[in-house]
Amino acid sequence: MELYKIDEKGLAEAMARVMEDYRVVAPVEKGPKHVFDDIEDWSDARPMAVGTVLPPKKYAFPQRETLLRFTLTGETPEAEAVMDDTPVVMAGVHPCDIAGLRCIDHTLAGRHFDEHYGARRMNAIVFGFDCMPDEHCFCTSVGTLKAESGYDLFFTPIQTGGFVIRIGTPRGRQLFEKYFQHAEGAGVYEESLEADFRQRKAEAVTAHIDAPVDDLPEVYQESMDSEVWDKWGAVCFSCGSCSLVCPTCYCFDVQDRVSLDGSEGRRDRIWDACTLPDFATVAGGHDFRPTAPKRLIHRHNRKFNYQQERYGEPHCTGCGRCGRSCLVHINMVTVANELIAEQKGEEA
Amino acid sequence: MKPKVAFFSFTSCEGCQLALLECENELLDILGAIDVVKFREAMSETSDEYDIAFIEGSISTPHDEEKIKKIRDTAKVIVEFGACAATGGLNAMRNSMGTEEDHYEELREKVYGPVGVEHFRSTKARPVHAVVPVELTIPGCPVDRGHLLEVIEAVLVGRSPRQFDHPLCVECKLNDTVCVVEAYGQMCMGPVTRAGCDSICPNVGDACEGCRGLLPSGNFAAHQQMLEEHGNSKEEIRLRYLMFNAYPCEELEVPLP
Ligand code: SF4
Ligand code: SF4
Ligand code: SF4
Ligand code: SF4
Ligand code: SF4
Numbered sequence: 001m002e003l004y005k006i007d008e009k010g011l012a013e014a015m016a017r018v019m020e021d022y023r024v025v026a027p028v029e030k031g032p033k034h035v036f037d038d039i040e041d042w043s044d045a046r047p048m049a050v051g052t053v054l055p056p057k058k059y060a061f062p063q064r065e066t067l068l069r070f071t072l073t074g075e076t077p078e079a080e081a082v083m084d085d086t087p088v089v090m091a092g093v094h095p096c097d098i099a100g101l102r103c104i105d106h107t108l109a110g111r112h113f114d115e116h117y118g119a120r121r122m123n124a125i126v127f128g129f130d131c132m133p134d135e136h137c138f139c140t141s142v143g144t145l146k147a148e149s150g151y152d153l154f155f156t157p158i159q160t161g162g163f164v165i166r167i168g169t170p171r172g173r174q175l176f177e178k179y180f181q182h183a184e185g186a187g188v189y190e191e192s193l194e195a196d197f198r199q200r201k202a203e204a205v206t207a208h209i210d211a212p213v214d215d216l217p218e219v220y221q222e223s224m225d226s227e228v229w230d231k232w233g234a235v236c237f238s239c240g241s242c243s244l245v246c247p248t249c250y251c252f253d254v255q256d257r258v259s260l261d262g263s264e265g266r267r268d269r270i271w272d273a274c275t276l277p278d279f280a281t282v283a284g285g286h287d288f289r290p291t292a293p294k295r296l297i298h299r300h301n302r303k304f305n306y307q308q309e310r311y312g313e314p315h316c317t318g319c320g321r322c323g324r325s326c327l328v329h330i331n332m333v334t335v336a337n338e339l340i341a342e343q344k345g346e347e348a
Numbered sequence: 349m350k351p352k353v354a355f356f357s358f359t360s361c362e363g364c365q366l367a368l369l370e371c372e373n374e375l376l377d378i379l380g381a382i383d384v385v386k387f388r389e390a391m392s393e394t395s396d397e398y399d400i401a402f403i404e405g406s407i408s409t410p411h412d413e414e415k416i417k418k419i420r421d422t423a424k425v426i427v428e429f430g431a432c433a434a435t436g437g438l439n440a441m442r443n444s445m446g447t448e449e450d451h452y453e454e455l456r457e458k459v460y461g462p463v464g465v466e467h468f469r470s471t472k473a474r475p476v477h478a479v480v481p482v483e484l485t486i487p488g489c490p491v492d493r494g495h496l497l498e499v500i501e502a503v504l505v506g507r508s509p510r511q512f513d514h515p516l517c518v519e520c521k522l523n524d525t526v527c528v529v530e531a532y533g534q535m536c537m538g539p540v541t542r543a544g545c546d547s548i549c550p551n552v553g554d555a556c557e558g559c560r561g562l563l564p565s566g567n568f569a570a571h572q573q574m575l576e577e578h579g580n581s582k583e584e585i586r587l588r589y590l591m592f593n594a595y596p597c598e599e600l601e602v603p604l605p
Contacts, residue, residue, distance in 0.1 A: 030524075030526050031526045031531050031532075031553070032526070032531050032532075033526045033530075033531060035524045035526075036524075053521070053524050053525070053526060053527075054521065054524045058524075063521075063522040063523075063524075064522065234570070235567070235570040235573075236567065236570070237515060237517070237539040237540070237566075237567050237570060237571060238514075238515070238565065238567065239514075239515045239517035239518070239538075239539050240514060240515070240517060240518045240521070241517050241518075241520075241521055241527075244518065244521035244522065245521060255510070257498075257501065258501060258505050259377070259501075260374070260377040260378060260380070260381045260497075260500065260501060260504060261377060261380060261381060262504070262505070270522070271521075271522060273518070276514040276518065277513060277514060277563075277565040278511065278513035278514050292567070324530065325521075325527060325530060327527075327529055327530065327539065327574050328570055328574055
């Protein structure tokens with residue numbers, strides 16, 4: 001594979017030109033944290049910032065979206081689907097969030113194809129960026145240290161300054177040729193200068209799961225009655241934060257709104273979360289997952305058991321967001337390691 | 349037939365009625381869909397025939413109690429309108445500052461002087477549902493415009509409105525809001541407070557004070573411990589719980605530090 005290089009100035013110059021033609025979003029500062037937001041000036045972008053509040057998933061699968069609009073004035077109600085296929089360049093998508101998008105694709109753009117998600121997803125251009133992990137990241141444990149695919153362009157910083165660029169798709173190649181190839185400091189590289197950065201990145205990861213990721217489905221299957229769930233369930237707020245910030249969660253609720261004069265309305269889709277107390281309540285008021293431990297079992301098994309067995313990759317990408325946002329310190333690594341230790345203890 | 353709607357004020361600042369009048373863009377649509385027959389803040393014409401009664405304010409005097417029972421006899425639907433009506437609101441802070449036996453005499457004297465002792469009688473400040481059954485609740489101090497419009501819409505369409513049986517944290521996440529506990533260690537009531545205001549306070553960097561009321565499913569012990577971990581004293585936490593939720597703490601038997 002051909003590798004290219006660009007320096008900081010050339011990148012800023014190229015991105016300024018991209019911004020003339022596309023909507024560009026990237027991590028920007030918000031208080032002491034970062035969020036993905038629209039940018040008009042590349043100097044506002046923090047493409048390597050770790051732990052944005054929400055993952056870039058929100059551009060393919062927004063927190064709230066209108067699915068269709070309807071009128072009720074005619075003899076029969078009439079509905080029209082609302083589609084959004086405006087291209088958006090997502091700059092600063094890290095390997096964990098690239099994996100997150102792939103996980104959601106399995107469900108929403110696989111055998112079952114959600115038109116609304118699909119339209120946005122296909123027009124979401126991914127400019128991946130490498131990053132430096134914080135204490136919550138554990139990409140090395142779940143195979144997401146490096147993105148092999150799922151990006152149009154991927155940027156890795158190199159010690160001599162600037163970035164190595166990888167091209168991941170034909171669309172990425174077109175964009176590269178149009179905006180980056182002729183920017184200042186751009187050039188071809190024969191060999192990878194990424195290895196050095198990647199190694200420093202791997203060494204910076206401090207949170208590790210104490211078992212190979214392929215063993216996890218079994219660990220979780222054997223742990224359905226573990227006391228670990230009761231222990232954490234006792235302090236869980238059932239606040240939903242962990243699910244809502246997760247790059248692979250896609251639960252939603254559908255709500256109809258009607259104008260006050262009853263003439264028209266719309267159908268909205270809004271994110272929901274399996275960790276919420278009212279999530280599993282069905283018509284008639286029956287709640288089939290009525291306790292916090294049961295809800296935690298469900299969420300954690302979705303990551304390392306059910307989905308992993310079904311699609312062949314863990315549906316936790318090691319991004320660390322759930323651990324950062326959980327105010328009672330429930331996180332994937334601690335829980336996994338407690339379950340693993342418990343089973344090792346039982347075997348011994 | 350447009351439903352006839354009446355608004356009644358009990359012990360409150362009447363700020364929630366103002367919140368309705370502030371629905372500028374929708375006010376004409378609302379008035380087109382309902383018939384307002386009693387509304388002190390907005391009009392003078394009154395009538396004693398109505399289908400839906402919006403009750404603002406808490407029930408905190410023997411006279412309030414009689415009045416709300418009469419309203420219950422007339423109204424098909426009673427809507428608790430705002431924190432005072434839904435949870436007792438700020439008014440219920442005084443519930444622990446005296447006794448019902450002497451009608452909070454000491455407190456009344458402090459607030460109104462000798463005239464108050466003579467002329468006013470007080471009971472505990474209670475939400476409407478503590479005195480008569482109610483059909484709908486829009487909590488908040490003041491009520492959130494969006495939630496108010498949703499309830500009006502649901503009533504007109506004839507379905508039950510959204511319940512918001514989940515904590516405020518959900519709305520912080522939907523809004524990509526930086527958590528004020530995670531970022532600044534603030535004393536946020538969000539994890540045990542009913543959502544529905546679109547996390548308006550954390551959105552601007554302020555902790556939630558819990559004006560929409562405690563969630564019955566809240567994990568109060570874990571929440572209080574978490575706040576302590578962030579350097580808040582037991583007394584600070586207790587006062588924060590009692591600020592907007594003195595009555596719900598009693599109602600839900602919430603253990604306080
Ligand atoms: S973020 Fe933590 S407290 Fe909230 S639901 Fe998830 S595990 Fe429970
Ligand atoms: S489970 Fe937690 S760490 Fe794993 S992908 Fe989701 S938010 Fe990230
Ligand atoms: S809930 Fe708040 S705004 Fe509404 S009437 Fe009571 S004190 Fe005023
Ligand atoms: S700011 Fe408060 S309500 Fe929002 S997520 Fe944090 S704790 Fe929850
Ligand atoms: S954030 Fe909390 S205090 Fe602020 S309006 Fe909402 S419920 Fe009330």
